[in-house]
Amino acid sequence: MLFRRTFVGVSALAAAMPASAHGPGHAMSGGRFGEAGKVARVIDVVATDNAFSLKSLQVKDRETVRFVVRNEGFAPHEFIIGTVAEHAEHRTMMRDMIERRKKGEPHSMAAMDHASGVWIEGDKTATFVWIFARAPNLEFACNIPGHYEDGMKGAITFSR
Numbered sequence: 795m796l797f798r799r800t801f802v803g804v805s806a807l808a809a810a811m812p813a814s815a816h817g818p819g820h821a822m823s824g825g826r827f828g829e830a831g832k833v834a835r836v837i838d839v840v841a842t843d844n845a846f847s848l849k850s851l852q853v854k855d856r857e858t859v860r861f862v863v864r865n866e867g868f869a870p871h872e873f874i875i876g877t878v879a880e881h882a883e884h885r886t887m888m889r890d891m892i893e894r895r896k897k898g899e900p901h902s903m904a905a906m907d908h909a910s911g912v913w914i915e916g917d918k919t920a921t922f923v924w925i926f927a928r929a930p931n932l933e934f935a936c937n938i939p940g941h942y943e944d945g946m947k948g949a950i951t952f953s954r
């Protein structure tokens with residue numbers, strides 16, 4: 795029941811968001827969007843309800859990677875890069891935003907406005923290019939309420 799309510803809330807929320815809304819704003823660590831011409835590696839990720847096919851990731855400092863994230867689930871998911879602490883903060887913001895929205899209270903969409911990944915609707919694929927910058931405690935994650943807790947996360951480590 796809880797999942798169902800969350801799912802509906804998040805879907806309604808996503809429907810109100812243009813895809814381009816995931817612009818600069820909610821800065822997180824671990825790098826920034828990179829240039830397509832500098833992609834050294836393509837990483838395919840499959841998202842389901844609620845898991846990522848990718849369990850962990852090793853990268854090089856300044857490596858440019860293209861992530862292709864295919865959502866084979868019904869629920870929307872996000873694939874975001876940041877530190878463990880930043881993800882925790884992002885989850886708090888997202889939970890608060892969804893709660894307020896459910897109650898019809900004023901709310902900020904800031905939790906959706908991040909510059910470190912993509913939002914993927916069910917049965918869709920989203921891609922982005924990322925240039926990594928060395929940071930401690932980095933991970934990729936989906937911060938939709940309950941999803942991170944279900945295991946939609948993985949450590950990102952640097953090989954040198």
Ligand SMILES: [Cu+2]
Binds near residue numbers: 870872936938946
């Ligand atoms: Cu998710």
